[in-house]
Amino acid sequence: DTAVSQTPKYLVTQMGNDKSIKCEQNLGHDTMYWYKQDSKKFLKIMFSYNNKELIINETVPNRFSPKSPDKAHLNLHINSLELGDSAVYFCASSQGTSGETQYFGPGTRLLVL
Amino acid sequence: GNSVTQMEGPVTLSEEAFLTINCTYTATGYPSLFWYVQYPGEGLQLLLKATKADDKGSNKGFEATYRKETTSFHLEKGSVQVSDSAVYFCALSGSYIPTFGRGTSLIVHP
Numbered sequence A: 001d002t003a004v005s006q007t008p009k010y011l012v013t014q015m016g017n018d019k020s021i022k023c024e025q026n027l028g029h030d031t032m033y034w035y036k037q038d039s040k041k042f043l044k045i046m047f048s049y050n051n052k053e054l055i056i057n058e059t060v061p062n063r064f065s066p067k068s069p070d071k072a073h074l075n076l077h078i079n080s081l082e083l084g085d086s087a088v089y090f091c092a093s094s095q096g097t098s099g100e101t102q103y104f105g106p107g108t109r110l111l112v113l
Numbered sequence B: 001g002n003s004v005t006q007m008e009g010p011v012t013l014s015e016e017a018f019l020t021i022n023c024t025y026t027a028t029g030y031p032s033l034f035w036y037v038q039y040p041g042e043g044l045q046l047l048l049k050a051t052k053a054d055d056k057g058s059n060k061g062f063e064a065t066y067r068k069e070t071t072s073f074h075l076e077k078g079s080v081q082v083s084d085s086a087v088y089f090c091a092l093s094g095s096y097i098p099t100f101g102r103g104t105s106l107i108v109h110p
Helices: none
Strands: A004-007 A009-014 A019-025 A031-037 A043-050 A051-059 A064-070 A073-078 A086-094 A108-113 B001-008 B010-012 B018-020 B021-026 B032-038 B044-050 B054-060 B062-065 B075-079 B088-095 B105-110
Touching: A004 A043, A004 A086, A009 A019, A019 A031, A019 A051, A019 A086, A019 A108, A019 B021, A031 A073, A064 A086, A073 A086, B001 B088, B010 B018, B018 B105, B032 B062, B044 B062
Parallel strands: A009 A108, B010 B105
Antiparallel strands: A004 A019, A019 A073, A031 A043, A031 A086, A043 A051, A064 A073, A086 A108, B001 B021, B018 B075, B032 B044, B032 B088, B044 B054, B054 B062, B062 B075, B088 B105
């Protein structure tokens, strides 16, 4: 059983397109996150939801919009894709918001041409 | 704000060598400290953690001790294997915003 799953695993698209990445966790956790990892492996937190409420919204272009339909799902929609959006996007979850271990998905490799 | 600083890589070692990856942090309050490992093409996974000062986390031969006086959480392993080749991230989590170091790539040669 996959604890945190993401779809798609790979995404190749043209500049200007709109795309979505989906994430699901079956751990019963209350908190979910989106991270962006660049080519140098630097990991940057983008958003976090706790019980479907947005609690972290770091400095991210408003072309990125997260949506959490329920506690087990957190999706990321990206409008008007740019070359600089090419990266690996990771979803993660944790039981709470303070000091807990995070469980990461396998990542979505986005390439914008 | 909180921050984590870890040594830059890559760290290149021969099999059975001793490993140290340094990690220091700045934080308010009393965060939990973590080491995560990322194997090629995969997501991060927890390697070990410590939740309070002087706690030692350990797993798969790796160890790290939460040192409040030096604000450090250095990762060590006595004898590395080729299969330990990966990127290692030091991280802290206190209130709400988890903070990660920039990652240290470890390459172990046979």
